[in-house]
Structure formats: C-alpha cells, structure tokens
Amino acid sequence: MTTLKSISQVVKSAGFRWKKARVSLTSNDPEYKEKVEAIRSTLAGLRKGEAFFSIDEFGPFAVKMRGGKSLQGPNEIKVVPQWQSSKGALIITGALELSHNQVLHFFSDKKDSTEMIKLIELIRKSYIDHRTVYLSWDAASWHSSTGLRDRIDFLNGWAKHDGAPVIEILPLPSRAQFLNVIESVFSGMARAVIHNSDYPTVQDAKDAINRYFEERNQRFTRSPRRAGRAIWGKEPAPAAFLEANNCKDSRFR
Numbered sequence: 001m002t003t004l005k006s007i008s009q010v011v012k013s014a015g016f017r018w019k020k021a022r023v024s025l026t027s028n029d030p031e032y033k034e035k036v037e038a039i040r041s042t043l044a045g046l047r048k049g050e051a052f053f054s055i056d057e058f059g060p061f062a063v064k065m066r067g068g069k070s071l072q073g074p075n076e077i078k079v080v081p082q083w084q085s086s087k088g089a090l091i092i093t094g095a096l097e098l099s100h101n102q103v104l105h106f107f108s109d110k111k112d113s114t115e116m117i118k119l120i121e122l123i124r125k126s127y128i129d130h131r132t133v134y135l136s137w138d139a140a141s142w143h144s145s146t147g148l149r150d151r152i153d154f155l156n157g158w159a160k161h162d163g164a165p166v167i168e169i170l171p172l173p174s175r176a177q178f179l180n181v182i183e184s185v186f187s188g189m190a191r192a193v194i195h196n197s198d199y200p201t202v203q204d205a206k207d208a209i210n211r212y213f214e215e216r217n218q219r220f221t222r223s224p225r226r227a228g229r230a231i232w233g234k235e236p237a238p239a240a241f242l243e244a245n246n247c248k249d250s251r252f253r
Helices: 002-011 034-045 113-126 145-157 179-192 202-222
Strands: 052-064 088-099 102-108 132-136 168-169
Touching: 034 145, 052 102, 052 113, 088 168, 088 179, 088 202, 102 113, 102 132, 113 132, 113 145, 179 202
Parallel strands: 052 132, 132 168
Antiparallel strands: 052 088, 088 102
C-alpha cells in the first residue's frame, strides 16, 4: 500500500494528470486553407454596403416534452416519458449577418434548394440597399444544386435593374460545419427555448422561437456586446468567424 502511494505521489509530482483526449476539429477538404482564407479575407475587408451571411438549417426536430435540469421543489421530480407522440416537427432555415449579428429566419417543411432560394430572396429584399451580399454555407447537396446556381445567376443578372445587391458565394470547406457561425446561434436558441420545454402545440414552439430571435436581434441592434446572463449568452461560441471556434454543439441539434 505504501509503495502504491509513493508511486502515485511520484507520478503526480512529475506533472502527470488524468485528462480526457481533446477532439481535433478537422476537414478532409483539399481546398480547406483556400476556402477559409477566402472567407477570412472577405470579412476583414468588408466595406459599407456589403454584408456577410452564415447560412444553415436547424432540424427537423420533434415538438414534445424535453428533459433537462429545472428548478424543482423538495418533493418534486420531473418525469419525461421515454416514448411520446410528437406534436409535429419543425425545420428552421436561417441566415446570420455577421457584421451586425442579425438573424433572418423562417420555418420550412424540408431542406432543399427551393428553401434556399426563398432565403436568398428574403436576404436580397431585406438588404436591398447593399451592393454585395456574401453567402457562406456548408457542403450540403442542396446548397450547390444546378437550380440554385441558375437562380443566383438570374438574380445577379437583374441586380442592376432591380437596384438589388449582387450575390457572391463563399462556401465552407466540406466536413467543417464547426466553422459555420450560425450553428452556435442555433445551439444557443435550442438551449434557451427548446431544451427542457413542453409546448402544447407546434405553433407555441414557433412563437417561442420567433420571440427568441426577435429579442436577440433587438439586443444586438442596441449593442453588439453580450448582456450578462441573458438567454442569448447560452451560445457556445462567439458570433464571429474564427478557425479556432467550434460552433456546432451536438447536444442541441
């Protein structure tokens, strides 16, 4: 026993500790450096009249009773049934404008190029006074479909006539969702209004999500700084493109 204790002391004094392995965030995209540098340099040189959007979808997720920590009385125990009937499912399609930290979003029935076109046209309309909008998204197939590219080409062809911004695409490297800044915002939203929830209907869940983004947008319109323990402080990474960030939180996706 003394020998084991002595060995333990020697190992500890040498600086050894029990630690979890660190997961390395990697991408196998051969153009990883070039794509990251293109995004970084565009953001660094963003001028007045230009806006940069991080784009993604959240879901589908079922609207049902969710578990988690909650304040309970001495004789209370919250119980979440293992098997539940879903009240419905939701998909959120959204875009985060990085300069002013504003979110545009709507609810979709599916993930496809049609929904992406709808989002692009919403961005185009909302930022009609801009010269250029940059769109950045992951390597999902519907983000690079022929129909989507054709629609962007069409809109750019009419940009001058419409007085609308030109659309430029700066894709993320493949297998690099952790760099997609809106992932962090979606995770913060999930922790704040979906985690530990029990909405009576799908519409109640939509209303809560809409309120969250409205309040978040108002907060960052007034000030770009985070506010103490406000609900948007639950985002796991800052709303900025940083190669060291891990914006994707698998616990709340």
